[in-house]
Amino acid sequence: MLRITLRDGEKAIINGAVIRAVGRTQFAVENQVSILRGREVMRPEEATTPARQLYFAAMLAYIDPDNRQSHQDTVVTLLGLLVSRFASDAARSACIAFAQDIAQGEYYKALSAARDLIAFESEADEAAQAA
Known part of the structure; x- marks a missing residue:
């Protein structure tokens, strides 16, 4: 399991979908996915x-x-x-x-x-x- 924390407004890409945190957000990834946090995205x-x-x-x-x-x-x-x-x-x-x-x-x-x-x-x- 991978635990991810995103700050308010921070973006991430999960399996090609761009998500944006609304408020401080935590989530746990429980299976194999491609994930990049905002600072890793070019x-x-x-x-x-x-x-x-x-x-x-x-x-x-x-x-x-x-x-x-x-x-x-x-x-x-x-x-x-x-x-x-x-x-x-x-x-x-x-x-x-x-x-x-x-x-x-x-x-x-x-x-x-x-x-x-x-x-x-x-x-x-x-x-x-x-x-």
Whole structure:
């Protein structure tokens, strides 16, 4: 069982349905579902870099199983782009961890690895601007 607490006005996605809390809300999830809380949801206009686009595609693969293959195709393309872009071993290891999670169908776990990739991408962009 998973217990979720949402603040007043906070949104979540459960199996593709967007819900919004009216008042502080608690609920318990008693079966297997795809769930994202508001802070984990990326809007399309926020997918402005390859790593952010990768997160967005992985998020869609997680919450939109009917179109999962299309989203996974996008993930593969974007992951190839990022691997070639990253120079550090740590960033490439994060790419591998992400790919393993996706290959095993662990989409929620892959989102965590994608957040790491966004951080690596930001660091690489900052280093390039400083040079």
